[in-house]
Amino acid sequence: MPRLTPLLYPLISLALLILAWDQAVRWLSISDYLLPAPLAVYHSLAAGFADGTLWPHIATTLLETLSGYLIGSVLAIGLGALLAESRTFERFVYPLLIGLQATPKVALGPLILVWFGFGIASKIVLVTLVCFFPLFVNTVNGIRRTDPELLDACRAFSASRWYLLVHVKFPAAAGEVFAGLQIGISLALIGAVVAEFLSSQSGLGYLIASSSVSMNMATMFSGLILLALIGLCGAQSVRAIQHRVIFWEPGAARRQRND
Amino acid sequence: MSAALSFKQVGLTYQTRRGQIQALEGIDLSIAPGEFVAVLGPSGCGKSTLLKLAAGLLPVSSGSIQLAGQAVKGPSRESGVVFQKPNMLPWKSVLANVLLPAKTLGLPMDEARERALQLLELVGLGAFANDYPFELSGGMQQRVGIARMLLHDPKMLLMDEPFAALDAMSREALTLELQRIWSVHRKSVLFITHSIQEAVFLADRVLVMSPSPGTIIDELHIPLARPRTLDTLNDPLFTRLCHHLRGHFTHA
Numbered sequence: 001m002p003r004l005t006p007l008l009y010p011l012i013s014l015a016l017l018i019l020a021w022d023q024a025v026r027w028l029s030i031s032d033y034l035l036p037a038p039l040a041v042y043h044s045l046a047a048g049f050a051d052g053t054l055w056p057h058i059a060t061t062l063l064e065t066l067s068g069y070l071i072g073s074v075l076a077i078g079l080g081a082l083l084a085e086s087r088t089f090e091r092f093v094y095p096l097l098i099g100l101q102a103t104p105k106v107a108l109g110p111l112i113l114v115w116f117g118f119g120i121a122s123k124i125v126l127v128t129l130v131c132f133f134p135l136f137v138n139t140v141n142g143i144r145r146t147d148p149e150l151l152d153a154c155r156a157f158s159a160s161r162w163y164l165l166v167h168v169k170f171p172a173a174a175g176e177v178f179a180g181l182q183i184g185i186s187l188a189l190i191g192a193v194v195a196e197f198l199s200s201q202s203g204l205g206y207l208i209a210s211s212s213v214s215m216n217m218a219t220m221f222s223g224l225i226l227l228a229l230i231g232l233c234g235a236q237s238v239r240a241i242q243h244r245v246i247f248w249e250p251g252a253a254r255r256q257r258n259d
Numbered sequence: 260m261s262a263a264l265s266f267k268q269v270g271l272t273y274q275t276r277r278g279q280i281q282a283l284e285g286i287d288l289s290i291a292p293g294e295f296v297a298v299l300g301p302s303g304c305g306k307s308t309l310l311k312l313a314a315g316l317l318p319v320s321s322g323s324i325q326l327a328g329q330a331v332k333g334p335s336r337e338s339g340v341v342f343q344k345p346n347m348l349p350w351k352s353v354l355a356n357v358l359l360p361a362k363t364l365g366l367p368m369d370e371a372r373e374r375a376l377q378l379l380e381l382v383g384l385g386a387f388a389n390d391y392p393f394e395l396s397g398g399m400q401q402r403v404g405i406a407r408m409l410l411h412d413p414k415m416l417l418m419d420e421p422f423a424a425l426d427a428m429s430r431e432a433l434t435l436e437l438q439r440i441w442s443v444h445r446k447s448v449l450f451i452t453h454s455i456q457e458a459v460f461l462a463d464r465v466l467v468m469s470p471s472p473g474t475i476i477d478e479l480h481i482p483l484a485r486p487r488t489l490d491t492l493n494d495p496l497f498t499r500l501c502h503h504l505r506g507h508f509t510h511a
Contacts, residue, residue, distance in 0.1 A: 153346035156314045156417075157407075158334045159363040167362075171350045248349040248393055 036218040041225065044218035058226060060203040061192050064120060065230070068127020069188040073181060076132045080139025085165060094140075101133045106194045113199055123195040123203075130191035131184035138180030142173025175249055178242040185234040193227065204230075261328055262289040263415050263447035264313060269322035270472075271308060281472035282308050286322070288466060288475065292414070295441060295448040297462035298475075299455060301508060305473025306451045310419045313449055314340050327414050336364050339408035339446075343420040345400035347392035353379065353403050354388040360411040371410065378406035381440060398429030405437070409444065416448045422457065434460060435489075442486060455504045459497060460487055467507050477507060 018038050024030065025037045032040060048054035083089050083097075109126055116122035146169045154168055196205025204223045211219035269286040272279050283305045290296045300306045311317045312324060315334040324331040326338060339360070347356050354375055361371035379385050382402040384395075392400050401421060408416060421437075422430045434457060441448065441461075452458050458465045459481055467477035481500060483491060491497055 147346075149342060149344055150346045150348070152311070152316055153340065153342055154348075154359065154363070156316060156334050156338070156340040157360040157363045157411075158336060159359075163363055168348065171348070174350075246350075248391060 033215050033217055036221055040218045041221040045222045045225065048219075048222060054207075054222070054226070056202055057204050057207045057223075058230075060120070060200075061189075061196070061205065061227075062230065064123040064127055064192040064195065064203065065188045065234075068124045068191060069131055069185060071124065072128040072131040072188070073135055073184060075128070076135035076180070076184075077139050077177060080136045081143060081165065081170070084140045084143035084169070085161075097133075097136065101137065105129045105133070106191070109195060109198045112195075118199050123192055123200070126195040127188045127191040131188040134183040134187065135177070135180030138176040138183075139173060142176030143169045145176075146172040174246050178238070178246065181238050182235065182242070185238050186231055189227065189231050189234065262325070263292045263294070263327060264449060265289040265325045266309075266313075267323050267325075269312065269319050269324060271305075271312065271317065272320045283312075284472035284474050286473070286475060290415075290447050290449060292447055293445045295450065295461060295463045297450045297452055297458035297465045298468060299452060299458045299465050299504060300468030300473070301470060302453060304468045304470035306453075306468050307419050308473065309468075310340075310417050310449060310451050313415075314338055314417050336360075336411060337413050338415045338417050339411065339413040340417045341401070341404040341408050341419070341421045343423050345392065345397065345404045347400055347403060349392050351391075352388070353384065353390050353392065353395070356392060356403055357406045357410055359407055364411055366411060374412075375406065375410055378409050379403075381409075381443070382406050382436065396429070398425050398433060401425065401429075401433060402436070405440065409440075409446075414447060416446045416450075418448065419451045420453065421450075423453070430457075431489075437461065438486060455501050455508075456492070459483070459500045459504065460491065465504065467504060469507070477504075479504060 021035075022038050025032075025035055036044075045054070083094060105126070108129065112122045112125050112129075116125050143165075150172070151164060151168060154164060159168070192203065193205035193208075196203040197209050200206040204227050208220050208223040211217075211223070266286045266288045269283060270281070271283040272281050274280075286309065288296070298306050298309060308317065312319055313326065313331065315326075315331045315338075318332075326335050329335070329337075348359070351359075354372070357375040357379060358368075358371055360366070361368060361375075376385070376388060379388055382405050384399060384402055384406070387395065387399070392403065395403070404421070408418075422433050425433065438461060448462075450458070450461060462481055465479045465481060466475050467479070468474065469476045479500065483494065483496060483500075
């Protein structure tokens with residue numbers, strides 16, 4: 001097989017999939033209120049961008065997702081560090097948080113609507129909640145799993161608790177923290193869309209829900225494709241940052257000498 | 260002259276699910292300034308625990324430990340340690356790793372950096388100051404560990420099987436190098452090992468430990484001339500001393 005850049009392989013599969021989709025719609029004469037042809041979706045997207053009606057939806061969803069993600073991540077890492085360092089906090093708070101983690105957060109959606117209103121605040125709160133937990137648990141575990149021998153070695157040189165947390169435990173936990181950030185970014189987008197389904201006047205989730213009511217399949221697919229693209233970009237960005245930050249872990253380019 | 264490190268009737272017990280375990284009992288030892296003492300014993304005899312007590316990483320259950328004339332209550336700036344694993348911070352450069360004691364002890368950074376570079380030169384890694392630990396082999400990382408141990412000029416070196424994880428060749432090279440470094444810096448050393456040859460080759464005095472509970476059962480002075488070389492390994496006295504020590508472990 002000729003060697004292509006790795007990005008080309010999935011693009012080939014994608015092209016074949018779209019082709020099969022197109023052919024299926026043509027030859028099985030699937031009506032466009034069940035499945036629109038790829039070209040119809042493309043036209044809908046192009047028109048949406050040309051007349052500018054798509055941009056506000058994209059902006060709303062991005063704003064909700066990113067602000068919720070940022071708030072959730074900062075809280076998760078901060079509280080995670082606090083919990084991993086404090087026995088008291090662990091005894092009193094950890095069991096409650098674990099209990100909360102088992103609850104499907106989107107089930108809190110209607111309640112959050114009542115408390116935070118129908119505007120963007122309620123969406124951000126739901127996104128924050130949804131991406132908080134995996135990152136929180138990962139942060140706690142990452143900090144706790146710091147190699148005890150490495151900690152002992154640093155302690156033997158009189159390292160303070162603060163030094164151990166900032167210069168040893170945090171970097172040691174970075175791998176797990178990034179795994180949590182990775183999960184969090186996709187959950188954040190899910191949270192935003194679900195919140196928009198519940199009640200909203202704008203956003204890609206709103207676009208999909210409202211075009212479902214009018215059976216506008218091409219617009220629904222446009223929304224889906226945009227969400228897929230946003231999700232993909234988000235995950236890839238986190239991955240790229242991870243490779244830059246955690247340069248010492250396997251996977252990052254590295255060499256080893258033998259003497 | 261007072262001892263660099265002394266243990267007086269030191270015992271350590273700890274609680275497990277099956278009840279109390281007596282890890283160490285009635286340990287008496289004393290290391291003179293500039294003396295190299297090896298503690299030899301089978302695995303599980305508590306020799307690493309002994310070192311952790313000296314490093315102030317564990318509190319004693321009974322008895323007392325004095326380091327450089329002060330009771331050990333926690334990690335002291337008078338001691339430098341290396342363990343079996345290099346325990347480098349993988350996200351810090353070789354130089355930054357050597358500078359760790361300067362950071363944690365709050366030493367003036369400019370002087371410390373200069374000294375760190377000298378020490379890296381001493382362990383033969385002058386050219387690797389800006390590399391990262393993962394770019395070095397295990398033996399080289401352990402050399403970085405030795406430089407880090409010496410950075411704050413401690414009076415007492417505590418070494419816990421520092422060469423046990425290395426391949427035979429790096430091990431031999433580092434053993435010779437440690438002797439050379441020790442002859443330059445003349446520190447007191449507590450060196451934990453399970454290798455009879457290593458103990459006899461390096462030490463002025465070897466203490467033999469036996470397990471459950473960990474106690475010192477023999478003490479052997481090593482009158483071999485210094486500097487010891489690879490030829491020392493063929494010295495009949497060396498062989499005799501090793502043979503004597505092996506006598507403690509053959510029943511196992």
